[in-house]
Amino acid sequence: MSSPGASVPPRLPVEDAYLELLSETLEGLDAPARGQFLRRYFRAITHLELSETQCTQLWDDMLVRRRELSSGVGRAVSLHTALTDVLASSGFFRVPILIEYEELKTLQLNAVTDPLTNLYNRRLFTETFEKELNRARRYGLPLALALLDLHRFKEVNDMHGHPRGDDVLRAAASTLKKALRTSDSAFRIGGDEFAVLLPQTDAAQALALSRRIEAVFAEMLRPLHLGVAVSMDHGVATFPQDGEQTDPLIRVADERLYRLKHSNHGKPAAAEAPPPQPESPPSAASAPVRETPAPAPVSTESKRTLERTEPPVREPSAEAESAAPAGLRLHPVQRKAERVSMSGTNAYALLGDPGTKRARVVDLGFGGVALELEGPEELPENILAVLHVPILPPVRVSLKPVWSRRTVEGSYRVGCTFVS
Numbered sequence: 001m002s003s004p005g006a007s008v009p010p011r012l013p014v015e016d017a018y019l020e021l022l023s024e025t026l027e028g029l030d031a032p033a034r035g036q037f038l039r040r041y042f043r044a045i046t047h048l049e050l051s052e053t054q055c056t057q058l059w060d061d062m063l064v065r066r067r068e069l070s071s072g073v074g075r076a077v078s079l080h081t082a083l084t085d086v087l088a089s090s091g092f093f094r095v096p097i098l099i100e101y102e103e104l105k106t107l108q109l110n111a112v113t114d115p116l117t118n119l120y121n122r123r124l125f126t127e128t129f130e131k132e133l134n135r136a137r138r139y140g141l142p143l144a145l146a147l148l149d150l151h152r153f154k155e156v157n158d159m160h161g162h163p164r165g166d167d168v169l170r171a172a173a174s175t176l177k178k179a180l181r182t183s184d185s186a187f188r189i190g191g192d193e194f195a196v197l198l199p200q201t202d203a204a205q206a207l208a209l210s211r212r213i214e215a216v217f218a219e220m221l222r223p224l225h226l227g228v229a230v231s232m233d234h235g236v237a238t239f240p241q242d243g244e245q246t247d248p249l250i251r252v253a254d255e256r257l258y259r260l261k262h263s264n265h266g267k268p269a270a271a272e273a274p275p276p277q278p279e280s281p282p283s284a285a286s287a288p289v290r291e292t293p294a295p296a297p298v299s300t301e302s303k304r305t306l307e308r309t310e311p312p313v314r315e316p317s318a319e320a321e322s323a324a325p326a327g328l329r330l331h332p333v334q335r336k337a338e339r340v341s342m343s344g345t346n347a348y349a350l351l352g353d354p355g356t357k358r359a360r361v362v363d364l365g366f367g368g369v370a371l372e373l374e375g376p377e378e379l380p381e382n383i384l385a386v387l388h389v390p391i392l393p394p395v396r397v398s399l400k401p402v403w404s405r406r407t408v409e410g411s412y413r414v415g416c417t418f419v420s
Helices: 014-027 031-046 052-073 079-089 101-111 122-139 153-160 162-179 203-224 246-265 318-323
Strands: 143-151 185-188 193-199 231-239 348-351 357-364 368-373 383-388 395-406 412-418
Touching: 014 031, 031 052, 052 079, 122 143, 122 185, 122 193, 122 231, 122 246, 143 153, 143 162, 143 203, 143 246, 153 162, 162 185, 162 193, 162 203, 193 203, 203 231, 231 246, 348 368, 357 383, 368 395
Parallel strands: none
Antiparallel strands: 143 193, 143 231, 185 193, 348 357, 348 383, 357 368, 368 412, 383 395, 395 412
């Protein structure tokens, strides 16, 4: 223990303490492992592609330079200082600049980020697409590209002004961040154009995610109370079915996006219908036509089309009431958005706290989920469940059963709403 009057050596900065620990660790490694580690280390801090031999020599030179500098100034010189001197004098740093590390990270982030939406920009999209494509090609995995843009976005700027248009773009960015997995990447590549890269995702999964994005985006726009029906269109291309290089895949996705826009919005927008006059209501022939932003979705349960904005309240039928398991009360429920069919996927849900009961996920929507059980089950008012759905990570949710019916195959389907 040091005496009370003894001087306490200054505490090393984090960077210097790290290098000291690194130096001690490297002394215990054999030459091949030492060279491999130093090569990755110098690539990370200098972005230089050096050989293992060069990296080992640089590190040994740094240790020698540290002893020389410490002897010259009469005090211990940090490894960080000696390493900087060696790299500068060796010619690897042509124009060295002194900058705080946090400032450097901020500059790097700003260079690849769109300032309005905080999504990655077109520059990083090009780099990331090439890397993901190389990885998919190397391991034989699928890769999906989805191009998206906003229909009638210009009308928002014209009617409400550019600040409200910025709100719509932020809503689109929030939608993408909410819908994607951690392995997926979203980019703003133009004014109202976005791109999404989906590793290990086939065409069916990518289309299901694109439809989910459209539904979530419609919900995100409700608080803005826009006078224009803005929607998000998509075009999907997958590796290797649609191409094996970036340019062909982008071209296919762009062509499909254009075809979808043309089929959905080919008719010119008509003026909104005026409120009906009690004296002489307009005839069907003279009433103006409302524009529909996209084809009406089809319910996976009834096979009937649903309204996009205000879906009808679904009343359980007498047949469903009689088929409901004991203890399950049926309530009318209004769907907030169209459902995405999980047909052809391995989507399932684990029910209960330990997750011992398994049910197939029939379809999934913004407000709830439809499950299929092998037989009638006595379900509680609230069910804890973990959803395992393609594109999304496992999600823990609380469900409230609202209807049930028996299928022709003899299984039972139960519709549930999400409970916050």
